[in-house]
Amino acid sequence: MTTPIRQPVPGKALIVLGCPEVPSQQALALHVAWSLRTQGTSVHAAGNPAVLNLLKVSDPEKRYLPEMQVLEKCIEEIVEKKRDADLCIVFAHNDAGISYAATMRHLLPASRLVVIIFGKDPEALAALVDFPCEKIVEKAVHNPMQLKRKINEVFGWAA
Amino acid sequence: MGCIENLKYEMILPLGASFKECREYVEKNFSEFWYVDPGYKLFDEYIIGLPPIALGIDGAKIIFPYTKPCHGTYLLGIEDEKEADRVRKTARKKK
Numbered sequence: 001m002t003t004p005i006r007q008p009v010p011g012k013a014l015i016v017l018g019c020p021e022v023p024s025q026q027a028l029a030l031h032v033a034w035s036l037r038t039q040g041t042s043v044h045a046a047g048n049p050a051v052l053n054l055l056k057v058s059d060p061e062k063r064y065l066p067e068m069q070v071l072e073k074c075i076e077e078i079v080e081k082k083r084d085a086d087l088c089i090v091f092a093h094n095d096a097g098i099s100y101a102a103t104m105r106h107l108l109p110a111s112r113l114v115v116i117i118f119g120k121d122p123e124a125l126a127a128l129v130d131f132p133c134e135k136i137v138e139k140a141v142h143n144p145m146q147l148k149r150k151i152n153e154v155f156g157w158a159a
Numbered sequence: 160m161g162c163i164e165n166l167k168y169e170m171i172l173p174l175g176a177s178f179k180e181c182r183e184y185v186e187k188n189f190s191e192f193w194y195v196d197p198g199y200k201l202f203d204e205y206i207i208g209l210p211p212i213a214l215g216i217d218g219a220k221i222i223f224p225y226t227k228p229c230h231g232t233y234l235l236g237i238e239d240e241k242e243a244d245r246v247r248k249t250a251r252k253k254k
Binding site for chain 1: 175177178179196197198200204205207208209210226227228229230231232
């Protein structure tokens with residue numbers, strides 16, 4: 001895990017979500033969005049339709065995630081310079097998640113990139129990351145609490 | 160798979176292949192291959208992956224990795240002479 005460094009509060013954050021088959025992801029996405037919004041950061045999330053629907057059901061009044069869109073559209077907007085972010089947080093629990101993180105590193109070279117690597121075998125996945133980013137690595141499938149603690153440490157949020 | 164799903168494609172490596180396996184397969188099995196970066200547009204979709212992304216060309220067929228969040232990366236082949244020519248003009252030879 002990266003040593004926490006006090007960072008300026010980002011104006012815009014992008015949360016990139018993976019496939020929702022690992023349930024801790026959705027809970028942590030809402031936690032991260034809430035924590036960022038509490039500190040004054042505007043938050044946008046991108047994912048596949050399944051994960052977006054899960055979040056919409058959990059957040060019917062859009063208190064945590066007011067802005068969401070499908071990943072393909074988000075990537076299109078970033079490539080076309082219609083969207084950017086000071087902070088990009090990618091949830092990765094499989095090889096595809098690392099591919100999306102690498103893509104964000106390339107498309108948003110000036111952004112702070114934090115890759116949250118979780119699931120059943122996060123260490124093996126973390127070994128695939130050979131591009132500049134901060135990694136938060138924790139075995140987390142159903143129980144988000146240990147990973148939440150690490151995320152809070154990295155971002156300097158109270159437990 | 161979005162627009163690409165509607166095209167006539169050949170599955171060269173099945174779902175669940177890693178992006179590194181896809182790159183190595185293209186480099187080892189195709190005499191003509193090119194490199195692009197993530198965000199390169201192919202068949203109206205933006206290619207995802209760890210740069211450099213290897214694209215193979217076999218005649219008019221383009222071999223490319225296609226990533227979906229739930230499944231990982233597939234290596235697909237699609238015949239399209241115009242798109243193959245566009246890759247030759249816009250991609251690079253060096254990693």
